[in-house]
Amino acid sequence: MSKALVGIIMGSDSDLPVMSACAEICEEFGIEFELDIVSAHRTPEKLVSYAQSAEERGLKVIIAGAGGAAHLPGMVASETPLPVIGVPVKGKSLEGMDSLLSIVQMPGGVPVATVAINGAKNAGILAAQIIGASDTSLREKITAYKLEMKEQVDAKSQKLQKVAYKQYLREMKK
Amino acid sequence: MKFVSIVMGSKSDYEVMKSCSDTFEAFGVNYELIISSTHRSPERTTEYIQEAEKKGAQVFIAAAGMAAHLAGVLSSKTVKPIIGVPMSASALAGIDALLSTVQMPAGMPVATVAIGRAGAINSAYLAMQILALDNEELAMKLKEDRISKAKKVEMDSLEIETIIK
Numbered sequence: 001m002s003k004a005l006v007g008i009i010m011g012s013d014s015d016l017p018v019m020s021a022c023a024e025i026c027e028e029f030g031i032e033f034e035l036d037i038v039s040a041h042r043t044p045e046k047l048v049s050y051a052q053s054a055e056e057r058g059l060k061v062i063i064a065g066a067g068g069a070a071h072l073p074g075m076v077a078s079e080t081p082l083p084v085i086g087v088p089v090k091g092k093s094l095e096g097m098d099s100l101l102s103i104v105q106m107p108g109g110v111p112v113a114t115v116a117i118n119g120a121k122n123a124g125i126l127a128a129q130i131i132g133a134s135d136t137s138l139r140e141k142i143t144a145y146k147l148e149m150k151e152q153v154d155a156k157s158q159k160l161q162k163v164a165y166k167q168y169l170r171e172m173k174k
Numbered sequence: 175m176k177f178v179s180i181v182m183g184s185k186s187d188y189e190v191m192k193s194c195s196d197t198f199e200a201f202g203v204n205y206e207l208i209i210s211s212t213h214r215s216p217e218r219t220t221e222y223i224q225e226a227e228k229k230g231a232q233v234f235i236a237a238a239g240m241a242a243h244l245a246g247v248l249s250s251k252t253v254k255p256i257i258g259v260p261m262s263a264s265a266l267a268g269i270d271a272l273l274s275t276v277q278m279p280a281g282m283p284v285a286t287v288a289i290g291r292a293g294a295i296n297s298a299y300l301a302m303q304i305l306a307l308d309n310e311e312l313a314m315k316l317k318e319d320r321i322s323k324a325k326k327v328e329m330d331s332l333e334i335e336t337i338i339k
Contacts, residue, residue: 082307107288108299119277
């Protein structure tokens with residue numbers, strides 16, 4: 001029996017290089033996850049059975065990534081009471097704007113929590129925050145993660161004050 | 175007490191965001207609602223979010239138009255989930271607010287919903303879905319609501335439908 005709390009699905013394996021960032025975040029925060037390919041248009045029955053069984057299987061959040069017409073997150077949201085996070089995946093044309101609009105512009109009553117185009121990392125963090133809304137120890141891990149990001153920016157800021165900007169740029173290119 | 179906090183950038187957002195608070199009223203979910211602007215009252219925004227979190231805010235909803243920085247700023251101040259509602263408040267019909275709400279850098283997510291009224295309603299539904307993970311009574315209410323919405327579509331269709339027998 002899988003004890004996955006986060007279900008990560010994507011419309012195509014071509015989305016995996018982007019969507020793997022969700023899995024990395026779950027690993028970083030120690031959240032069990034499952035990963036699968038579910039296409040709204042090519043495997044519609046699988047989509048329905050996946051979404052309808054999600055709650056019963058113990059999932060708390062579903063992250064769905066898709067490009068193009070990107071119907072996957074919205075269709076999944078319509079078949080489950082769980083929060084669904086949508087990741088618009090940038091395709092070859094329209095720069096992901098097509099996917100962003102079809103994921104975010106859901107009708108009233110069936111929300112999809114949309115993140116930035118290719119924003120898979122934030123989708124993972126958002127899933128952690130949603131689970132963390134009722135889990136103090138997970139919230140502490142997220143707080144520590146944010147603090148680490150702050151320290152990284154502080155370190156860069158200090159370096160920029162110390163070295164000439166041209167040298168900073170040269171080192172960035174390495 | 176657990177509750178949802180609704181913050182809007184301007185009084186003009188209230189007309190649309192009332193759909194959000196009305197949805198909470200309909201489901202009997204506790205909420206707070208204030209106006210606080212990222213650009214015009216930055217200190218108030220920061221102080222409020224800290225106070226609200228101490229009091230038990232579980233989820234924050236931020237509604238703003240134009241250069242809509244409110245949701246992103248809230249996200250940088252808390253690890254509670256932030257839902258962003260882009261308002262249509264300029265010549266760009268909300269696309270400006272949508273992009274500045276959704277395109278957050280990695281590390282500070284904003285759960286973005288649709289522009290305007292549909293988004294205001296969905297921000298409440300999304301917040302309730304999050305609360306329902308830890309509240310069975312609310313989870314049941316949300317399921318019943320889905321069923322009644324499906325019935326409403328059938329009723330709407332009945333009024334105009336033409337079927338060949």
